[in-house]
Structures are given as structure tokens and as C-alpha cells.
Amino acid sequence: MGEFELIDRYFRSAAADMAGRGDVVLGIGDDAALLEVPPGRQLVAALDTLVEGRHFPRGSPAASIGHRALAVNLSDLAAMGADPAWCLLALTLPQAEAPFLEAFASGLFALSRQHGVALVGGDTTAGPLSVSMQVLGTVPAGEALRRSGGAPGDLLYVSGTPGDAAAGLRLLDSQHAAAHQLQQRFLYPEPRIELGLVLRGIASACIDVSDGLAADAGRLAAASGCGVSIEVSRLPFSGALLDAVGAAAALQDALCGGDDYELCFTVPPQRKAALEARLANVKCRVTCIGILDESHGIRVIRDGVALLVDTRGYEHFSGKG
Ligand code: ADP
Ligand code: MG
Numbered sequence: 001m002g003e004f005e006l007i008d009r010y011f012r013s014a015a016a017d018m019a020g021r022g023d024v025v026l027g028i029g030d031d032a033a034l035l036e037v038p039p040g041r042q043l044v045a046a047l048d049t050l051v052e053g054r055h056f057p058r059g060s061p062a063a064s065i066g067h068r069a070l071a072v073n074l075s076d077l078a079a080m081g082a083d084p085a086w087c088l089l090a091l092t093l094p095q096a097e098a099p100f101l102e103a104f105a106s107g108l109f110a111l112s113r114q115h116g117v118a119l120v121g122g123d124t125t126a127g128p129l130s131v132s133m134q135v136l137g138t139v140p141a142g143e144a145l146r147r148s149g150g151a152p153g154d155l156l157y158v159s160g161t162p163g164d165a166a167a168g169l170r171l172l173d174s175q176h177a178a179a180h181q182l183q184q185r186f187l188y189p190e191p192r193i194e195l196g197l198v199l200r201g202i203a204s205a206c207i208d209v210s211d212g213l214a215a216d217a218g219r220l221a222a223a224s225g226c227g228v229s230i231e232v233s234r235l236p237f238s239g240a241l242l243d244a245v246g247a248a249a250a251l252q253d254a255l256c257g258g259d260d261y262e263l264c265f266t267v268p269p270q271r272k273a274a275l276e277a278r279l280a281n282v283k284c285r286v287t288c289i290g291i292l293d294e295s296h297g298i299r300v301i302r303d304g305v306a307l308l309v310d311t312r313g314y315e316h317f318s319g320k321g
Contacts, residue, residue, distance in 0.1 A: 001096045003124050010105045011089070015119040023085060024118050033120035035086055041138040046076035052129040057172065062100045063107030064187035065131060070111050072210065073135035074191035075261040079208035081145040081200040082137035084115050084193060089122035090132035107188075115193055143200050145265070150205035150224030154266035156290040157275075159192050161238035162213045166257020167245050178243035189261040195286070198278045199265055206265035214255040214311040217264050217290070218298040224266070227295030230255070232302040236287040255300060255309050266292055 001009070012028045025034035037043050050069050052058055070087060077084045089108075093100075112119060117135065168182030192208075199206060207220040214230065221228035232251065241250045267275050279286055300307045 001098070006096050006101065007122075007124055010101045011119060011122065014105060014109045021085065021116065021118050024120055027118065027120045028122075033086070033088070035120065035136070037138060040141055042141050042144065044077055044080050044082040044137045044139055044144060045134065046073050046080075047132060047134040048072045048076065049130060049132040057169075061107075061187065062103035063110075065129075066104040066107030066109075067111050067188050069131040069133040070108055070117070070135070071189045071191050072261060073133045074111070074115060074117070074193055075189070075208040075210065075263075077135055077137045078192045078196035079145065079206050079263055080137075080139065081143065081196045081203075081206065082139045083197065084117045084135055084137040086118050086120045086136045087112065088134040088136075089119060090125075090134075091122065092125045092127040092130045094126070094129055111191075115191070139200070145196065145199060145203055145206040147205055147207050147220045147223035148225075149203075150220060150226055150266040150292050151268065152226055152292050152294045154204050154224075154226075154268050154292045155272060155288050156217060156228060156230065156264070156266050156292060157286055157288050158209065158213060158217075158236070158262055158264045159195055159284050159286050160190075160260065160262040161236050161241065161254075161285070162209060162260045162262055163241050163250055163252075163254030163257050164238050165189060165259040165261070166212075166253045167241055167249070169259060171244060174244075176244060178240040181238075181240040182244055186259055189259065190284070191261060192263045192284055195263055195282050195284055198282055199263070199275075202267060202271050202275050202278060203265040204268055206263055209260040209262045209264050211258050212256045212311075213260065213262075213264060214298055214300065214309055218311050220264060220266065221292055221298060222296075224292065226292040227297055227299070228290060228292050229299040229301055230290040232300060232307070234287060234289045236285060236289075252309075256311070 023036040164185035168186035171179040
């Protein structure tokens with residue numbers, strides 16, 4: 001199978017189904033795509049790369065690789081409060097194997113359909129397995145959420161149950177029932193697009209949690225010129241996480257594990273009621289876990305005592321990963 005046959009068979013036809021969006025003037029097949037940005041809106045762009053053996057283990061299910069390539073990018077758009085619209089895929093493959101490509105495309109398109117995102121272009125090359133995805137979306141001009149808008153006194157929230165994905169990755173080979181749930185959280189993260197949209201006009205700052213809750217909350221706080229404290233007793237642990245790893249490891253995973261793709265955001269106390277009213281229409285769980293203050297850095301508090309936690313999160317080229 002040649003490059004063009006591969007593109008036609010696995011990507012072009014499925015993408016054509018999705019071209020129901022009126023804003024794709026020209027999709028896959030020309031030298032570049034032509035897209036219509038609605039008047040009064042700003043374009044929001046994000047790109048993330050997944051490398052085999054680095055961002056997902058060798059031998060991961062191909063459907064999961066396709067899902068995650070889009071999901072991690074949609075998560076970045078969610079953190080900006082953006083409506084996702086289009087994506088471009090750069091796929092590097094050791095060889096063109098039909099079963100891999102079919103499963104990869106099914107994982108990718110299941111999620112793209114769910115969020116109404118059209119695949120409008122990309123690039124296909126031979127080499128070690130790596131997937132880059134660019135996602136484009138829009139926000140009403142001036143309304144994007146940023147990391148930098150928080151102020152001392154703003155309440156800190158997180159969606160979902162952080163720590164599950166990190167434990168799921170560690171327990172990928174386990175047959176334990178609780179481990180299975182956690183594995184799904186790593187393999188098929190759910191980008192919090194709906195929540196991001198609801199937070200426009202409510203949240204003062206927002207970030208998506210990809211490198212660990214403590215590290216990413218710390219980044220939000222730093223960008224906002226604040227310190228942050230997180231109260232351990234408020235952290236939302238899933239039953240599966242507590243079951244599979246116990247309380248001590250669950251705390252470590254929730255604070256320092258990665259790959260959650262939850263949203264961490266701040267809300268001024270006077271908008272708390274407005275947040276709660278809007279959350280009535282959002283499916284995912286949202287929990288207040290702490291507060292921004294006038295200090296610097298991050299403190300994790302248990303029973304009034306600050307814990308020592310590694311809040312650096314995952315960094316490439318740090319000698320750690
Ligand atoms: P060019 O050589 O002009 O860059 P290509 O031959 O790389 O074009 O690609 C042909 C068309 O197929 C382009 O519209 C491109 O965006 C699209 N395309 C290539 N690879 C992919 C892919 N993996 N997924 C989606 N579209 C792709
Ligand atoms: Mg060209």
C-alpha cells in the first residue's frame with residue numbers, strides 16, 4: 001500500500017464524512033486546507049506529539065494511540081475554553097499495516113465525531129512510530145481562558161479524579177478489575193471540552209493537567225503571580241484508584257502522576273454560585289481542592305501540616321525522563 005492509497009483508504013473517506021462542517025472550504029486532497037473562521041472569533045491552535053516508548057508504551061492498542069493523539073490536543077483547547085473545529089495529523093509509521101491503521105483510524109474518528117472535529121489535512125511518512133496532531137478551534141474574541149488570570153483568594157478546582165491515568169499506565173499488565181478501569185483512563189482520556197466552554201466568563205484562569213496536578217496547578221499559580229495551596233482532604237480519589245494502589249500511592253499519583261487531561265482552574269469566590277449553577281449541565285465531576293494566595297510556589301496541606309511533594313511534574317530533557 002502506497003502513501004496515497006493509505007491516506008485515501010484510512011483518512012480521506014472518514015474525514016469526508018465529517019466535512020459536514022460548513023466551515024471546511026477545502027479539506028484533504030489539495031496542498032493545504034482552506035478554513036472559514038467565523039467573524040468575531042479568534043483562532044485557537046495547539047499541537048502535541050506522541051512518540052512510541054515515550055508517551056505511550058510500545059505495543060499500545062492502535063485505537064488508543066489514535067484516540068490519545070486527538071484527546072491530548074482537545075484537552076489543550078478545553079483549557080482555553082475553545083470550541084474545537086479542525087485537526088491535522090502527521091503520522092510517522094514503520095510500515096503500513098492494515099490492522100494497525102484501521103484500529104488507529106477508528107480510535108481517532110470515534111473521538112473526532114464525538115466533538116464534531118473535522119480532519120482537514122496532514123502528512124504521512126515512514127519512520128519510527130510517532131503521531132503529531134494539530135487541533136484548531138475558535139473562541140469569541142477576547143474570551144479565551146488563560147493560565148494568568150488568577151488572583152489571591154480565588155478558589156482552585158479540578159475536574160475528574162486525578163491520578164487514575166498514571167496508576168493505569170503503571171498497572172497496564174494487571175488483570176485486577178480496579179486496574180482495568182484505571183487502564184481505560186490512561187488509554188482513552190476524555191477531553192473536558194464541555195467544561196471548558198462552561199468556564200468561559202466564570203474561571204479566572206485555567207490549565208489542563210498533563211504533567212501532574214501539583215506541577216500544573218503550580219504553573220497556573222506562577223502565571224497568575226500567586227502561590228497556591230492544595231488541601232489533601234479535598235482531593236477527589238476514585239474508588240478504583242484507592243482499591244488498586246491504596247491511600248499513600250493514590251495521593252502520590254493524584255498529585256504527581258501525569259496523563260490525567262483534566263482541567264485545573266480558578267474561580268473568584270463571588271462567582272462560585274454562578275459556577276455551581278452552570279455545572280448542573282456538565283457531566284464530569286468538579287471539586288474545589290484549594291486556593292490561590294499572595295505567596296509563591298505550591299503547598300500541599302494535610303491536617304494543617306505542609307507535605308513535601310515533588311511538584312516539578314514531567315519534564316523532557318531534565319535527566320528525569
Ligand atoms: P504535499 O506533498 O502537497 O504536502 P501530501 O502528498 O503530503 O501533500 O498530502 C496529500 C494530501 O493528503 C494533503 O491534502 C494532505 O493534507 C493530506 N494528508 C496527508 N497525510 C495525511 C494524514 N495522515 N491524515 C490526513 N490527511 C493527510
Ligand atoms: Mg504540496
